Amino acid sequence: MNQNNAAANAYPTPAPSPPSGITATPSTGSRITVVASSRAVVSRRLTSATIVISQTTGKVTSIFYSVLPPSDFPLGTPYVDHSPHILLPGLVDAHVHLNEPGRTEWEGFYTGTQAAAFGGVTTVIDMPLNAIPPTTTVEGLQEKVNAAHGKCWVDVGFYGGIIPGNLGELKPLVREGVRGFKGFLIDSGVEEFPAVSVEDVSKVMSELADEPTTVMFHAEMIPPITDSVGDDVQTSLPPLAPHGPLNAYNTFLSSRPSSFETYAIEAILSQAHLAPDLALHIVHLSAMEAIPLLRKARAQGINITAETCPHYLSLAAERITEGDTRHKCCPPIRDQSNQDRLWQELREYAAEGVIKTVVSDHSPCTPDLKLLPPHVPGHMRAPGSATHTPELPSEQGNFFSAWGGISSVGLGLPILWTEMTHRGLTAPDSAITDLVQWCCVNTAAQVGLEKQKGELAVGFDGDICVFDDDAEWIVEPSTMLFRNKCSPYQGKLMRGQVKETWVRGQRVFVRGAGNGGFVGKACSGRLLLEPRVKALKRTKS
DSSP states (O other): OOOOOOOOOOOOOOOOOOOOSOOSSOSSSOOEEEEEEEEEEETTEEEEEEEEEETTTOBEEEEESSOOOGGGSOTTOOEEEOTTSEEEEOEEEEEEOOOTTTOTTTOOHHHHHHHHHHTTEEEEEEOSSSSSSOSSSHHHHHHHHHHHTTOOSSEEEEOEEEOTTOHHHHHHHHHTTOOOEEEESSOOSSTTSOOOOHHHHHHHHHHHTTSSOEEEEEOOOOOSSOSOOGGGGGGOOTTSSOSSOTTOHHHHHHHSOHHHHHHHHHHHHHHGGGOTTSEEEESSOOOGGGHHHHHHHHHTTOOEEEEEOHHHHHOOGGGOOTTOGGGOOSSOOOOHHHHHHHHHHHTTTTTTOSEEEEOOOBOOOOGGGGTOOTTSTTOOOOTTOOSOOTTSTTTTTOTTTSOOOBOOTTTHHHHHHHHHHHTTOOSSTHHHHHHHIIIIIHHHHHTTOTTTSSSOOTTSBOOEEEEEEEEEEEOOGGGOOSSSOOOTTTTOEEEEEEEEEEETTEEEEETTOSGGGBOSSSOOOOBOOSOOOOOOOOOOO
């Protein structure tokens, strides 16, 4: 996640796109749009399907488990058969930092949601920090909502933030429609979003115990006895100094050991009795050592889940070269054996597995804040930036000074499919349905959108990702549509490519079309501000 603050440089948000020549809905008398394919993930299985979407509501009105011909529908009905590509529900990325307002030179609603649409993501949930002000008050939420209007290519929801002293804002934020809350148990890297203590955690759980929400934590804490204090090691005296060069990834990895995650999770679990019905969630789980703790807690009836991220599932510490700070994030990318264990747990989601979701944790910054050496792709100094001078040898490639965050929104689906291909996991039909479960169904449920998003089902929004599971392509700056083209995935060969993205029955992105593939005269994404509703408790029969 995030490390190190930086001065804001106001980059302008691009103007709305001009027409591309592709209309989202042809002008006809029909009030439906029909999308079909010989392969679609419907009812959590791979099947042939014809999906009918209302042009009025954007909702799916009917689904047929075969490819019906255009002649079965009224003359002039917009109809597309995408066979043999796979129709997936639009992905729900439940962990994205869009940073607007306040740090729009890092990212913004326009560019961030364009990148999402490029990758088949039709809903993003924006994290409460890195924008200024953070979403820790109702007023802060309103500023973010005002900044987002008219700039979103896909639907966007918002999280609230938990910081010391904002307890009285939490219930009002629930009423205003936040999808959940996030707090840090370690320094967030930005001064306006300080970490909470265990005492704060107990107060938050008591305050939100009966609310329809999810409380999430960046689960890292410095154990009482340790030889490291994370990024603070640069200025600490022995024995708290780093054990190696600051541009060596292993030095950084050693400064954020797995014990940081397990200690934080134990602290969270120690307070869970205060809110037995409250949904708890660990964001961006990295350490395999945390899995037994979470598994035991769930067996004891504690309502807790975890997510992991494509970078933990595809990148490994052994392959990170000296000074390549594009790979810095917190918790850190760990070794190959850790990655293997995360995959093992993820594939058990339907049974005892504790990792239920995969999200991007897109946490971008301007390239200068990554302090990249000149030989690393993405190296540049942002125009007018006086925050860092990466030309200084002492700073270049310094994993401790560089901003921590991986830029990858819109790349998650091909990253996962590529890694699954390498692991020999894509052959059975369950491979693609598993992926839908991790990135669509479960992420929608995590943020209270399980009756609207995440599935191709009657009554749900007509959000569709058209996926070519055989296509291969290379990640280049032109295919990284987030604002700053600085990502560890640049130059990597991907398998699987999004051909089209539909939001509520309207095409918003078509790969290879004019205008960069974006459809229509203006952004049509909606802000998801309807308050969550508390689910009914199940009773034993």
